[in-house]
């Protein structure tokens with residue numbers, strides 16, 4: 087059984103439909119990629135999983151439990167962490183304070199920043215008292231991922247982590263995602279428009295087109311002709 091099973095969900099903004107009958111699954115120790123052009127519904131899907139966007143139909147199962155009726159905070163406590171598009175770092179809070187917001191949903195006794203956060207992102211250790219807004223875009227992205235990891239998630243949702251980031255830090259982020267996958271402790275869902283990055287990391291993938299799944303397959307298919315066709319529609 088998959089850690090995450092989204093079945094045939096619909097999402098609306100008022101009368102306008104953003105997702106139609108979208109299904110996706112994610113397994114522990116695997117990276118599942120959501121691909122697709124601008125405005126096809128990638129963020130809507132990931133926000134629906136995190137509980138930031140209600141669904142009008144379908145179901146979302148996480149770790150064997152139906153979660154569609156749970157609040158965002160309840161889903162976070164259950165182990166779902168989101169690294170949002172655009173990072174959403176608190177600019178006036180320090181790096182350390184930003185990290186602490188990541189575990190606010192946890193019981194008091196487990197509110198701490200594991201040392202391994204600084205093994206994954208050494209740069210953050212020397213910047214703990216700097217303000218979030220003073221960090222570079224790449225450092226902010228690393229902080230956003232670290233903030234999600236302090237709650238020790240079972241499902242990590244990453245929305246376009248390479249957007250506007252310089253290549254050296256993209257490499258660092260890639261290594262971290264590979265390491266997290268290899269530990270086999272969480273399922274990872276990665277939204278990406280940087281195709282080569284997605285191809286290097288994906289175990290399986292879906293392509294969204296105008297709110298619908300137009301293709302779903304495993305990593306080998308990312309080297310085929312079909313993918314290009316679906317991505318250029």
Ligand SMILES: Nc1ncnc2c1ncn2[C@@H]1O[C@H](COP(=O)(O)OP(=O)(O)OP(=O)(O)O)[C@@H](O)[C@H]1O
Pocket residue numbers: 099102104122123124125126127128129130131171
């Ligand atoms: N809050 C909102 N209110 C109304 N419409 C919205 C809202 N958020 C998104 N939409 C619309 O829903 C559709 C899907 O948007 P979404 O942000 O999910 O796409 P996306 O694939 O993440 O795009 P991008 O690649 O630009 O991040 C778009 O047509 C968008 O304009």
Ligand SMILES: [Mg+2]
Pocket residue numbers: 128129130171245
């Ligand atoms: Mg988006």
